[in-house]
Amino acid sequence: MAKRILAYVDRRRDPEGYARRIGVRMGKGCRLIDVEFSTEPWLITLGDRVSATRTRFETHDGGVWVFRESDSDIDIIKPITVGSNVFIGYGTIILPGVTIGDNVVIGAGSVVSRDIPSDSVAVGVPARAIKTFDAYRDSTRAAADPTKSLNPKDKRAYFEKKYCKV
Known part of the structure; x- marks a missing residue:
């Protein structure tokens, strides 16, 4: 139990x-x-600039448990490879054997059960590519606000002016 607690603290700290x-x-x-x-x-291999929040990387198929009485020694275990410049949205699950290419955005809550090609945006259960990386960049630029470098006070003022018209 203490070992699990220490691992949890270590995982959160660094x-x-x-x-x-x-x-x-x-x-x-x-x-x-x-x-x-x-x-x-x-x-599990992650390239450069991979961002993931509340993501589960699952390298084995636990479903073989139902066969343990007749096939006690079987496992399905496969690697997971994630390319570079990849954003994996909140709550995503990545299943065994998946390769995610470079320049990819995975939408929040997706279940990635098959390969995702480079230069794409994928969402859903199961995750599927829905647009190109370039199309996502264009739509993001059109919808974005220039606030990343603002301090918290100025950022709040900006968004209150934009959304909280009183």
Whole structure:
């Protein structure tokens, strides 16, 4: 029990370092927030600039449990590979054997059960590519506000003026 608590604290305090310590191969500039790895983290590879929040990387198929009485030694275990410059939305689950290409956005709550090609945006259960990365960039630029560099007070004033017209 104490070991699990220490692992939880370590995972929260230094998520990228924790991932490396348990065997995840990871490039530069990754951002992991409350991410979970299954029992084979050494089969997970993340490229450069991967951002994931509340994501579950599942390298094995636990469904074989129903066959344990007749086939006690079977496992389905496969690696997961994520390319570079990838954003994985909140609450996504990535299943065994999946490869996600470069320049990809995965929408929140998606279940990624098959490969996602480079330069795409994928969403859903199961996740499917719905648009190109460039089309997403264009629509994001059109909808974006120039507030990233503002301090909290100025950002609040900007959005109150925009949305809270009194």
